[in-house]
Amino acid sequence: MTDAVYSEARSQGQITRLVLRWLLYLLLFVFALFYLAPLFVMVTTSLKSLEEIRTGDLISLPRQVTFDAWRTAWASACTGIQCEGVRPYFWNSVLIAVPAVLISTLLGAINGYVVAQWRFPGANIFFALMLFGCFIPFQVVLLPMARMLGLMGIAGTIPGLIFVHVIYGLGFTTLFFRNYYVTIPAELTKAAKVDGAGFFRIFWSIFLPLSLPIIVVTVIWQFTQIWNDFLFGVSFSQAGTQPITVALNNIVNSTTGVKEYNVDMAAAIIAGLPTLLVYVVAGKYFIRGLTAGSVKG
Amino acid sequence: MAPILEIQGLYKNYGSTEILKDINVSIDAGDFLVLVGPSGCGKSTLLNCIAGLEPISGGTLSIGGQDMTHVSPKDRDIAMVFQSYALYPTMSVAKNITFGMKVRGVDQQTQDAKLKKVAEQLQIDQLLHRRPGQLSGGQRQRVAMGRALVRDPKLFLFDEPLSNLDAKLRVEMRTEIKALHQNLGATMVYVTHDQIEAMTLATKIVVMKGGVVQQIGTPAEIYNRPANMFVADFMGSPAMNLIPAKAVKNGSGNTIEIEDKTGKPIVLKDTSGRDLPNNVVIGVRPEDISEPGARNGKAQQEADFLVDIVEPAGADTYVVTSLGGRQVTARLHAETTAQPGQHQTLAFDMAKVSYFDPDTGLRLN
Numbered sequence: 247m248t249d250a251v252y253s254e255a256r257s258q259g260q261i262t263r264l265v266l267r268w269l270l271y272l273l274l275f276v277f278a279l280f281y282l283a284p285l286f287v288m289v290t291t292s293l294k295s296l297e298e299i300r301t302g303d304l305i306s307l308p309r310q311v312t313f314d315a316w317r318t319a320w321a322s323a324c325t326g327i328q329c330e331g332v333r334p335y336f337w338n339s340v341l342i343a344v345p346a347v348l349i350s351t352l353l354g355a356i357n358g359y360v361v362a363q364w365r366f367p368g369a370n371i372f373f374a375l376m377l378f379g380c381f382i383p384f385q386v387v388l389l390p391m392a393r394m395l396g397l398m399g400i401a402g403t404i405p406g407l408i409f410v411h412v413i414y415g416l417g418f419t420t421l422f423f424r425n426y427y428v429t430i431p432a433e434l435t436k437a438a439k440v441d442g443a444g445f446f447r448i449f450w451s452i453f454l455p456l457s458l459p460i461i462v463v464t465v466i467w468q469f470t471q472i473w474n475d476f477l478f479g480v481s482f483s484q485a486g487t488q489p490i491t492v493a494l495n496n497i498v499n500s501t502t503g504v505k506e507y508n509v510d511m512a513a514a515i516i517a518g519l520p521t522l523l524v525y526v527v528a529g530k531y532f533i534r535g536l537t538a539g540s541v542k543g
Numbered sequence: 544m545a546p547i548l549e550i551q552g553l554y555k556n557y558g559s560t561e562i563l564k565d566i567n568v569s570i571d572a573g574d575f576l577v578l579v580g581p582s583g584c585g586k587s588t589l590l591n592c593i594a595g596l597e598p599i600s601g602g603t604l605s606i607g608g609q610d611m612t613h614v615s616p617k618d619r620d621i622a623m624v625f626q627s628y629a630l631y632p633t634m635s636v637a638k639n640i641t642f643g644m645k646v647r648g649v650d651q652q653t654q655d656a657k658l659k660k661v662a663e664q665l666q667i668d669q670l671l672h673r674r675p676g677q678l679s680g681g682q683r684q685r686v687a688m689g690r691a692l693v694r695d696p697k698l699f700l701f702d703e704p705l706s707n708l709d710a711k712l713r714v715e716m717r718t719e720i721k722a723l724h725q726n727l728g729a730t731m732v733y734v735t736h737d738q739i740e741a742m743t744l745a746t747k748i749v750v751m752k753g754g755v756v757q758q759i760g761t762p763a764e765i766y767n768r769p770a771n772m773f774v775a776d777f778m779g780s781p782a783m784n785l786i787p788a789k790a791v792k793n794g795s796g797n798t799i800e801i802e803d804k805t806g807k808p809i810v811l812k813d814t815s816g817r818d819l820p821n822n823v824v825i826g827v828r829p830e831d832i833s834e835p836g837a838r839n840g841k842a843q844q845e846a847d848f849l850v851d852i853v854e855p856a857g858a859d860t861y862v863v864t865s866l867g868g869r870q871v872t873a874r875l876h877a878e879t880t881a882q883p884g885q886h887q888t889l890a891f892d893m894a895k896v897s898y899f900d901p902d903t904g905l906r907l908n
Contacts, residue, residue, distance in 0.1 A: 436596050437629035441643035441690070442617035451642070455633035 292316060292511035299507050315508035319516060323509050325496035332513050334486075335493035339473060339520075341404050342489055346411035347468045353412065354419020354464060355457060359449050361420065362427035363435050373424060379417035384477050387414070395482060402484035410482055411472045418471075419464050426460040427453065462528050469524045490517045545608035547572050547730045548593065548698055554601035555588055555754075562588050563754045566602070570732070570747060575724050578734045579741040580751035581777070586734045589751070590702055593732060595619050607697045622691035623700040626707060628683045630675035630690075637662075637671040640689045661693045681712045688723075701733040705740065717743060738778045742766065750774050766828075769897060772904040775826045781874075783826045787867045787901060790819035799825060802867045809846045809866065814893045815908040823907065826897035829861065832873035835890045842893040850887050853879075862887070 287304060292315050294308040302309070321331040360366075361373045391410060392401065400406035430453070438448045479489040488496075494517045498510050546569040555563035563585045570576045578586040591597040593604065595616035603612045611619050622643075630639050638645075640661060641654045662668045665685045675683055684704065691699055701720075705713045721744055724731055735741055741748050742762045750757040750765060750773075758770035769775035775783040789800045790813065797813035813819065830838075835845050851870075852863040855877065862873045862881050873889055881887045898907040 431627055431629065433625045433627050433629035434631065436591075436594075436616075437623065437625055437690075438631070438642075439596060439616045440594060440621060440623045441694075442646045443642070444617075447646060452631050452633070 288511045288515055292319075292508050292515060294508055296504070296506060296508060315506070316512040316516075318506070319497070319509045319512035323497050323506075323513060324500070325493050326500050332490055332493050332497065332516055335488055335490040336516065338404065338483075338487055339489040339491070342407045342411065342479075343469060343472045343520075346408045346415070346472050347465055349408070350412045350415035350419050350468055351461060351464045353416060354421075355423045355454065355461070356449065357416065357420040358423025358425075358427050359453055361424045363430070363432065363453075364445070373420070376417050376420045379414075380421065384414075388477070388481055392482065402482065402487060404487050407478065407482055407487065407489070410478050411475070414478075415468050415471065418467060422460055422464045422467070423457070426457065430456065466524055466528050470521050473521050546570055547574070547607055548576075548732065549605045550593070550602065551604075552602035553589075553592065553599055553604060555585070555592055555597065556600045561754060563592070566756055568749055568756070568759065570730065572730055573728050573746075574730055575744055575746045576732045576749065577741040577745035577747070578732065578749050578751060579736065579738055579777075580757075582736055583753075584751040585754040586736075586749075586751050587702055590700055590732060590734045593698075594621055594623055594700055620697040621700055622694040622696040622698075623702065624687045624691050624704045626703040628675070628687040628707075630683060630686055632675055635672050635674060636667065636678070636686050636689075639675065639686055640693050643690065643694055657693050657695075661689045664692065665689050680708055681716065684708060684716060688720075692723075692727075697730065699729055699731040701731065703734055703736070706735070706737070720744065739780065742778070748778075750777065752777075767895065768906070769826065770906050772824065772826070772899045775897060775899070779828060781829050781861065781872045783828050783897070784832070784866075784869070784871045785824050785826050785899070786869055786871060788823055788825050790821060790823050790898075799823075801825075803848075804865055805849065809848075811844050811846070811891055811893060813896075813898075814842045815896075815898065817898070817908045819898060819907060820900065822901050824899040824901045826899060827871075827891060828895065829872045829874040831892040831895045832871070832889050833892075834875055834879060835888055837876060838890075838892065843890040844893050845888055845890045848887050848889050850881050850883050850885055853881055853883050862889075864889075 283305075290306075290308055291299060291304075293311045293313070294302065295310070295312050295314065298309060319331055320333050322329055323331045325332075325335070357376070361369055361376075395401040395406045395409070398406075398409075400409060434452060435448060438452055443451065473489075474491065475489070476491040476495070479492045480495070483489065483492065494513050497513050549569040550566055553563060553566040554561065566589060568576070578589060580586050588597060592599045593606075595611065595614060599612065603610060605611055606619055606621065631642060634642065637658055641658055644654045644657065658671075659668075662671060665688060667682065667685050667689060670678060670682060670686070675686065678686065684707075687704070704720075705716050708716060717740060720733075723729075724744075733740075733744060742765075745762050747759065748762055748765050749759050752773055758765055758774045760768075765774060765778055769778065769783070772785055775785060786801055788802075790797045791800060793812075796816065797819050799811045799813050800808040801811070803809050835843070848864045848866075850862055850864055854861040854863065858877060859874045860877050860879050860881070862875050862879070864871050864873070864887075875881060899905065900907055
C-alpha cells in the first residue's frame, strides 16, 4: 500500500523533472537562435548579389551563391580614396596584434612571477597600481599617449601601436599571471633556489612550463582586445598603418552612391574571423589540472 | 675540527616583531640536530635562515667553517627537503633529481651515474620516468630525498618532511631516515613538531618556544633532565607529571609533601641533596611511578593512592590519579591489578625526580 503510494509519487516527480528539463532545452535553443541570427544575416547577405539583396528578403537564403562580394571586400573595396580592399589593413592588424600579444603576455608573466613569488618591499603597492591601470578608460590616455609617441618618434607607426597595446595590456596580463602564480607554493621557488637556480632559470624551467592554461587565457584576452581595438587604431595611425577595424569603418562610411551591403558584410566577417579562429584553436588547449598533485599528497 | 654548522647570536625580525632571539647552536660532522617546538616557535624560520632563504637580522652563521651569513642558498653547499616535497611538477622524477646538477653544469655522464646510485639507494628506479603527479605520497617523499641526496652536500636540511604522510608510513620513513643518516654519516638538521620524531632521530635536540632556545642537549639529557617546565611538559608522551608540592627542611635533606585529596599529605624524602625553596613543582615521568618491586630504581619510595582511571594501552597500562590538584599518570605493567576507585600502593623513583621553581619554571636540581 505505502509502497504503491511512494512509487507513484516518485514517478510523478520524475515526470515533472523531465518536463522542466525539456523546457530548459527549448529556452536555450531559442536564445541560441536569437544570438546566431545576426551572424546568419551577415553570412547570407555576403553571399548574395546586390540585385538579390535589393529584391529579396533579409533572412532568406541566397538564390545564387556568389563570392564576388568577398573578393571585392578583400582586394578592391574603397576606403576613402584608395581601393585596395581590407587586405593591406588586415596585414597591418596582424603585424600589430601578434607582437603586441606576445610581448604583453611575456612581460605580464614575468611581472606576475615577481609579484607573486619574489616579494619585495612595496610589492603590494606596485601590484595595486598595476591593477589601477586596468580601470583607466582608453579616452583618458589618448592625449598623453600621443605626446609620448611623438617624443619617442614612433607616432603613426606600427611599432607605436604595438607599444600602446603592450602598455595598456600589461595591467591585465600581470593580474592574470599574478593570480595564477600565487597558487603555486613558495616552497617550489625555495627548492629551486637551494638547487642553485637563479631568477630567470626558475622562471623558464619551472614556472613557464606550468603556465599553459593561463597563457591560453591571456592570449585569447589580449588578442581579442588588440584585434578589435578601434580607438587607439584610429588615433595613433596614419595612412598605411591603419588596422582592419579602421579600414572596415572607412569602407562602410565612405562609400557614396549605392550601399554595397554584401561587401560591408564580407569585410566585417573578414575582420572578425581571426578572433573567432583564436577562440576555436586556443580553446582546445584549455588544460585543467595540469598542476594537480604536484604538491602534497 | 671545526663544527659543520655554527650559529652565533642569531636574531630574526619581521618589522618590529622578533621571531628568533639570540640563537646559539653548533653541530659537528655526523650530527643529527633536531629543532623541535610547538607551531609558531620559529623552528622553520631558523631552518630557512640556515638555508639562506630568509635573511637574518643579526648574528653570524657559518657552514663547514666558512662564514655564510650573507651567502646565497646555492653557494652554501646544502640540500633541503620540504614539507610539501616541492617537486617540480612538469619534470619527470629523473629530471627533478638531476635539476640541481644541470643548473650547476655537471656533465651528463656524472649526472647519470649519480642518478642511478641514488635511485637504487632509495628504490625508485622504476619511477624515474613518471611525473610527480603520478606518484603516491610516500614515493614523492623518496624523490624529494633523492633530490637532496644526489647533491652530496655538507649539510642536509629537513623541514617537517614526514608530516604529510599517514601514521604508518611516517614511522617507516622515520626509520629509513635514521638508517640513511647512519649509513651516510651525513650531517643533518631536521625540523619537527613531533617530539617522538625528535627523540628517535636526534643525536642533539634543540627545544624552542617563542623564538627562544629552551634547551640544547642529547635526547637523554632533554628527557631526563629538562631545563624547565616547558621542556618537561613538551617532551615525552604521556607528558611528565608536574605536581605542586612543599619542601620542608629536615636535618640535612628535604621532605617533600604533596597534597592528596584524602586530606593526608603524601610525604616523600628528597634525595637530591640540594637546597630547595618552600614551594616547588616536582616533575615525575609516568614510568618513574610504578608498582612496588616492578622496577629497581635507586630510591624507590612507596605511598598509597586512590586510582581514578585505568587506561590499558596494550604494552602498558596507564593509571591516572590525582595529586596536588593535578592529574598524575603512572605507567604500570599491562597485568596490573589496579582498579578505578580503589587504593593502590605506588612507588616513586625519587632519584629521577626533577624539581622546578613554580614562578620561573626553571629546573632546581
